[in-house]
Amino acid sequence: MTRPPDGPSTLLLDMRDIQKRFAGIPALADASLSVRSGEVHALIGQNGAGKSTLIKVLTGYYRKDAGQVLFEGEPFEVHSPHQAQVNGISTIYQEINLVPLRSVTENICLGREQRRYGLLDWNAMHAEAERLLSRFAIGIDVRRPLGEFNTATQQMVAIARAIGFSARLVIMDEPTSSLDEREVGVLFSVIHQLKAEGVSVIFVSHKLDELYEVCDQVTIMRDGRTVRSAAMEEIGKLELVAAMLGRDVAAVEGHATAFGERDRAGIGDVMFSARGLGAGQAVRNVSFDLRRGEIAGFAGLLGAGRTETARLVFGADRSSAGQMTMEGAAYHPDRPADAIAAGMGFCTEDRKGEGIVPEMTVAENLTLALLPKISRNGVLDDSRQREIVERFIRELGIKCSGPNQKVRELSGGNQQKVLLARWLAMNPKLLILDEPTRGIDVGAKGEIQRLIRRLADQGLGVLMISSELEEVIEGADRIFVLRDGVSVTELEAEAANEEKVLTAMAHGTGASSEATT
Structure with missing residues (x-):
């Protein structure tokens, strides 16, 4: 791992050789992160890379299980986010963790209330809330409940609250996920103000353009380790994406999977x-087709909109724009039952949280939809x-003691086979x-x-989402x-290679219309 050069x-913050294990499994292994005063530092990596941990x-x-944390040159260890x-150190989480039934003022001043003669000084706190929000060019009635405002405004309130603690370091976890273009611009101007005041920012985002616009340094994590730290100007987008995925920019020779050759x-x-x-x-302009007997692959970084698009197709979420057709007829599912009736199945990425029912048997899980x-x-x-x-235990080679074994007792691969069997038993036409794997x-x-x-090969249409290139x-x-929620490139299998996919993921190669046939 390379470390950022010394500067003025x-x-x-200096986190060195941090280790953390859960039930004996390493979540962090010798992870490091160094942030200088007045620096905006990007922290990036795919799902499971270790950023949140x-x-x-x-x-x-x-x-932590091992390692050292220094903050302002002194050993630093706290036992709660409030203590931090x-x-x-203030953290702004992607999931807004405020109190919607309380006023904007109460949320901003929570934990640092101002008092006068032993009583809450509401006038002073209202003025403080208005002052902090004015930095975002937001003028709202701070006496109203937070829940009456939209998500973007709530996000700005969360940021104002963090700034109000006079933090030396502000951690922003996907802060632009709920903001429109104007609000993102306002946020970036505030970040520049913080930087000018000597406040440091750790900026977690999967939107590469944002990283290059606002960040000075970047630390890349993969599999619980810090794999690279560099100045943003010294690392290109393609190199950044390759480091996140653990791939060489050059195309890989040979076959790394068991799919085998295919006659199309x-x-x-x-x-x-x-x-x-x-x-x-999350999904702004996605277009694609899927043919009978075809495996169509969705590639993209975390936050690109792959899963969100699949959920729209399956009716798990409602689309607000665009059109879909299934077998030539207009298709607009209001719920998953509509998709199932149309001949679709969906194996979720969250196998344990949204797929299997752990306390049910193999038989009960397999036939749940049927x-x-x-x-x-x-x-x-x-x-x-x-x-x-x-039949499906036999055909899919599900290793279990029998149909009545609890599905939670199976290996991850066999649990996945049970989920596949659940949908195959429905005789679907399209499987998401x-x-x-x-x-x-x-x-x-x-x-x-x-x-x-x-x-x-048997004629099933498959839409496959995978983070493994x-x-x-x-x-x-x-x-x-x-x-970033837009389909930017369509590649036929014969023309696809890692460099082309990485380039499209890093830079984009055009508008969504390119992903049509």
């Missing part, structure tokens, strides 16, 4: 089409369920797979990849690259 500003160690949410705040002659006509999909800032079809008058047809479950061992990963290819490049027949 003093070192405010490192911040929580710093702010007292977690206790009192000692000069069996791919049929367009089955599903989306044009100009939008839903807030229950209405194998029940009569509310009574389950046990023999029909057993027949289906045994969000990170289908995340968190499973190499052997099970190969089995899942071969199964996905076999399903496509080799999985998308070697597994997909076409790749759609998303960036």
Whole structure:
């Protein structure tokens, strides 16, 4: 790992060789982060890289297992975020953690209330709240409940609250996720003000353009380690993305997955089409097609809008713009049941949180979506369920002691097979797979990849989202690259390589119209 060069500003924060384990599994391994006074420092990495854990160690949410933290040159260890705040470190979380039923003033001044003659000095606190918000060019009635204002305003209130603690270091976790373009500009001007006043900012964001606009230094994390620290001007976007993903910019030779070669002659006509999909800032303009028997891959960094787009397709969220068609007919799902009725299935990326029901058996999990079809008058047809479950255990090679084993007792790969079987039992036409091989061992990963290819060969349309470049490049027949909620590039399998995908992820190569056929 390279460290930032010495400069005229003093070192405010120095975290060295930080280690943290959960149930014996390392979440941080020799992670480091150094921030100078008056510096805006980007902290980036993919999901699971360790960014949030490192911040929580710093702010007292977690206790480190090993390593050293120096703040303003002194050993620093706190046991709660409030204690960190009192000692000069304020954190603004992506999920707004304020009190919506309390007034704007109460939220901004919470924990540092002003008093006069032993009573709360409301006039002074209202004036303080108005002064802090004026830095954001926001003039609102600070006496009104926070919950009456939109999310963007609430985000600004959270930032104003952090600034109000006279922090020496402000940590901003995805602060622009709820802001429009004008509000982002205002936020950046405030960051520049803080920098001029000698306040440091740790800026966590997956929007690369924002990093280059506002940050001086960058620290890149991967797999719980700090892999690089450099000046923003010294590292290009392509190099930045490659470091985040642990890839060489040059194309990788050979095959890293079990998808194998594919004869694309069996791919049929367009089955599903989306044009100009939008839903807030997460999905702004996404277009793509999916053909029968085709694996279409979504590539992009975390925050690019891949999962959010899949949720729109499946009806888990409502789209606010664009059109979709399924088998040539207009398609606008209001809920997942509409998507299922249209012949879709969706394996979520959060296998444990949104996929399996841990205390249910393999049989119960596998047939969960199928229950209405194998029940009569509310009574389950046990023999029909057993027949289906045994068939999929056999065909997918699910390793379990039997249909009645608790699904939580299975390995991650076998849990994933149960989820796949749940949707395959519905005989779908289109299957959405969000990170289908995340968190499973190499052997099970190969089995899942071969199964996905076999399903496509049998005519199933597959939309596959993966953060592993080799999985998308070697597994997909076409790749759609998303960036900041926009589909920027469509690549046919024959023309796709890591450099092209990384370039599109880093820079974008045009408008969403390029991702149409």
